[in-house]
Amino acid sequence: MTTIPDTESKPPELTQDRPLLRLAGGILAAAIAIALYTQLARIAEFITYSVIRLARGSHLGSAVEFFLYEVPKVLLLLVGVVFVVGLLRTWLTPERARRFLAGKRESTGNVVAALVGIATPFCSCSAVPLFIGFISAGVPLGVTLSFLISAPMVNEVALVLLFGLFGWKVAALYLGTGLTIAIVAGWTIGRLKMERHVEPWVYTMQAGEAPEGAPKLWSERFAEARAAVREIVGKVWPYVVLGIAVGAGIHGYVPTNFLASFMGKDAWWAVPLAVVLGVPMYSNAAGIIPIVQALLGKGAALGTVLAFMMSVIALSLPEMIILRKVLRPVLIATFVATVAAGILVVGFLFNAVL
């Protein structure tokens, strides 16, 4: 094998040079990251109390330690998970999802659509082409909506933050209840037979099918996963750092149980209020979770907190405005009402049970 001296003109992702070396480098980087991850609590403690010499048990010390521990932890987790999901997404494309869902019956279709939504790439500017693509391929309206609820709500960034800051139980609860809402809300809208509230031009669309490209090489899949990390982590990290900074302030300075009176279990109106407050908040989902985590530590109830996060992520005003191009107001209102009702049930249920 000859080496080309001019590395500038050579597309590195597209050549198969030294795949073993690259793989070894990747494994080494992962090993260092895992080793670092396990030592983060000690490192944060050491820096806070031995290097900066803050007093143990002080407000500032507690806030700084929290920040120094949580920021690298969440960012490391985020890089790892976004990479793995990015890799999975090179197989699970919206085109495949559509082909898969086109032949499904309604109830099974809702379940499959919600599951497929977890790992399918989605940004709200893709909502309209995706909607048209699904509808024109004969995917039922309710099934399409199950997908459109699940895809943004149950996503890897939210799950990483929940896992990193709340632990696996809350992350699993969020995953399970989020999927349930997507399935039930989509199924309900399917039962309501609201096809006539879709803008009629959608049905007149001449839908094509994108050809399946050449099978991808592993090196291309890895390159796409790395690109996903750059794009997603590159976009959300300032929100994560800012969110954790505010969370650290709450963690260090707000007295424990301060919030119990108005965000606690006994305040029945807290859940609907959390849902309403969540609607206008949109791109700051990555920043809201760290803040909410700190609130939970100060006496806010888990159901209220879950409802707030789901509302922030699933019911976004910009997405509704984008969807208005294909859905009539009645259908948008039904969509919002059904999802909001699901979130309310989740909020009340967890406040009652836990």
Add this chain to the structure above:
Amino acid sequence: MQRIEVLGPGCTRCKETYRVVQHVVETAGLQVELVKDESYERMAALGLMATPGIAIDGKVVVSGRIPKAEEVRHLLGIS
């Protein structure tokens, strides 16, 4: 002449994709027809469901991500 379409409803990621393609075409001095199409009709007709997307001569080659310049060069047969 090759026809390159950059497709997307006009979000920042789509603009970035157009910029990458434009840069590649200009630096290579390529004689192609480069268009930016924001219509959902065109996306539907091409079967594109995730934006941004790139189609060369009516065939989708990139969907749902911002490609790097090297990849665009490769897709256009410049290396």
